[in-house]
Amino acid sequence: MLRCILGFTPPEWAYYASRHTGVEIGQGAARTIDRKIRISPTTPLKQSEGVTDARIRALIEAACGILQSGAPAVPQDRIDKADTAAGLVGVRSLADPGAPYSVLLYERFLGRPFAGHRDSISELVGNIVENAIEDVLTQAGISYRKTKRAERLPGFGQAPDFVIPNEVNPQVVIEAKLTEDDGTARDKVTRVQHLRALSVAAQLPDQPKFEVVACIAGRGFGVRREDVKKLILAARGKVFTFQNMHQLVEATRLREYRSL
Numbered sequence: 001m002l003r004c005i006l007g008f009t010p011p012e013w014a015y016y017a018s019r020h021t022g023v024e025i026g027q028g029a030a031r032t033i034d035r036k037i038r039i040s041p042t043t044p045l046k047q048s049e050g051v052t053d054a055r056i057r058a059l060i061e062a063a064c065g066i067l068q069s070g071a072p073a074v075p076q077d078r079i080d081k082a083d084t085a086a087g088l089v090g091v092r093s094l095a096d097p098g099a100p101y102s103v104l105l106y107e108r109f110l111g112r113p114f115a116g117h118r119d120s121i122s123e124l125v126g127n128i129v130e131n132a133i134e135d136v137l138t139q140a141g142i143s144y145r146k147t148k149r150a151e152r153l154p155g156f157g158q159a160p161d162f163v164i165p166n167e168v169n170p171q172v173v174i175e176a177k178l179t180e181d182d183g184t185a186r187d188k189v190t191r192v193q194h195l196r197a198l199s200v201a202a203q204l205p206d207q208p209k210f211e212v213v214a215c216i217a218g219r220g221f222g223v224r225r226e227d228v229k230k231l232i233l234a235a236r237g238k239v240f241t242f243q244n245m246h247q248l249v250e251a252t253r254l255r256e257y258r259s260l
Contacts, residue, residue: 002063003034005091010034012180015219017062025055067091129176129217130161132245140249141260160195165257170210172253179220189227193234211253213238215245
């Protein structure tokens, strides 16, 4: 019930709780706790001094903190809803007469919390990193080719997000990804590794056909450090986030194509 009010998935709730309580809660642990309660919602939880009990307390503490403070002033935020926008006042006002479907996403009551909403804005959210890259390239006057979803390019098993200057003469390829899930982050690492393998095929390892660059964001890349290590190795250190995106041109071969 708390998770539905918040509009969080189990991993999102676990991440928020970990950051605000200091209790380490993994994605797998959060999913296990959530599933156990959903399967047997009327079965009381056994209290103990173990790790699971500490995690549940941290989740509840974090949830109550959000409900008490209300949704932040962020447009299109998932917790900016009728029952949470005003904090506890809004929760109480809707709890007394009941919550009408007309002001709430009914999927929260049908077992798929906000899945439709997440699906509808997933591409918009995912474009945040790509938009930042386009801004940097445009400001530097660099010609580039941005590929479309599921588009195929000659010589690439799966087309990268950006090819500079074009697909006929690829000199720099950029993979961009924002992910909140460690599984999706792992898939992106595999794609970057594949591009690295293509770049050195029939070439000397220190003289690849094209340079591979990765631009990433989201907590998914912070869950498994070993995957981030693989990403850095595959991209030969050319990994950028929002914090150092301004160095994208000067720190890569993109500087050779600057015209402004």
